[in-house]
Amino acid sequence: MRKKIIAGNWKMHKTQAEALEFLSVLKLNLANTTEKADIVLCVPFTLLSLLSKSLHGGNIHLGAQNIHWANEGAFTGEISGSMLVDLNANYVIVGHSERRQYFGETDKIVNEKVIAAQYHKIKPILCVGETKKQRDAGEVEKVIVKQLEQSLVNVDQGNLVIAYEPIWAIGTGETCNVLEANRIIGIIREQVTNKGITIQYGGSVTPKNISEIMTQPNIDGVLVGGASLNPLSFSEIINY
Numbered sequence: 001m002r003k004k005i006i007a008g009n010w011k012m013h014k015t016q017a018e019a020l021e022f023l024s025v026l027k028l029n030l031a032n033t034t035e036k037a038d039i040v041l042c043v044p045f046t047l048l049s050l051l052s053k054s055l056h057g058g059n060i061h062l063g064a065q066n067i068h069w070a071n072e073g074a075f076t077g078e079i080s081g082s083m084l085v086d087l088n089a090n091y092v093i094v095g096h097s098e099r100r101q102y103f104g105e106t107d108k109i110v111n112e113k114v115i116a117a118q119y120h121k122i123k124p125i126l127c128v129g130e131t132k133k134q135r136d137a138g139e140v141e142k143v144i145v146k147q148l149e150q151s152l153v154n155v156d157q158g159n160l161v162i163a164y165e166p167i168w169a170i171g172t173g174e175t176c177n178v179l180e181a182n183r184i185i186g187i188i189r190e191q192v193t194n195k196g197i198t199i200q201y202g203g204s205v206t207p208k209n210i211s212e213i214m215t216q217p218n219i220d221g222v223l224v225g226g227a228s229l230n231p232l233s234f235s236e237i238i239n240y
Helices: 016-030 045-055 081-086 097-103 107-119 132-136 140-151 178-191 210-214 231-238
Strands: 005-009 038-042 060-064 091-094 123-128 161-164 198-202 221-224
Touching: 005 091, 005 198, 005 231, 016 045, 016 231, 038 091, 045 060, 081 107, 091 107, 107 123, 107 140, 123 140, 132 140, 140 178, 161 178, 178 198, 178 210, 210 221, 221 231
Parallel strands: 005 038, 005 221, 038 060, 060 091, 091 123, 123 161, 161 198, 198 221
Antiparallel strands: none
């Protein structure tokens, strides 16, 4: 059975005080619920140490939002896999569309980061997805397959999560039709050798659409953006 994973991506949000308040409310809302999926919080680097202590021994896993391909060196502003291990990060988002769009990350760079994460026994959440322009041009399948081919070179698919994030649906309030998301994720599954790999959907996931998303046969979880910043909405998503 494929593992279900619900991950929150906080992006560049929350101070330490806000993070602790969030966690307190979230734990309270999850106290008497049956766990349906693994829970991951992918937080800014400034919160990793704090949340590492707060989450230790619990059922919420800690994730980072980036990793450098080198273990150390003259890379100002970056963070290495060994540093993330030191902070007990179990997951790391790699290849998010915002990293690709704003920071020039290519499929080759994404591939190097996935390999670096796996070297340190950190599970990468590899993001793939198309732009609105690519979708309108009928290039969705071609774009996704190319991203996978280049990002998965020499990658251990036994220690990997893939997230399908249509770029046009991220932070826009526009969600990909669930049947279409299920279809694309089915195509992604055809491209990988590990058929048991967890593949998530990401893009304007909310408490209102989570149940419909999770009923789709190819979808194993979600990568949540804005709705993961509110402990009440995120707990509703977790308790779908």
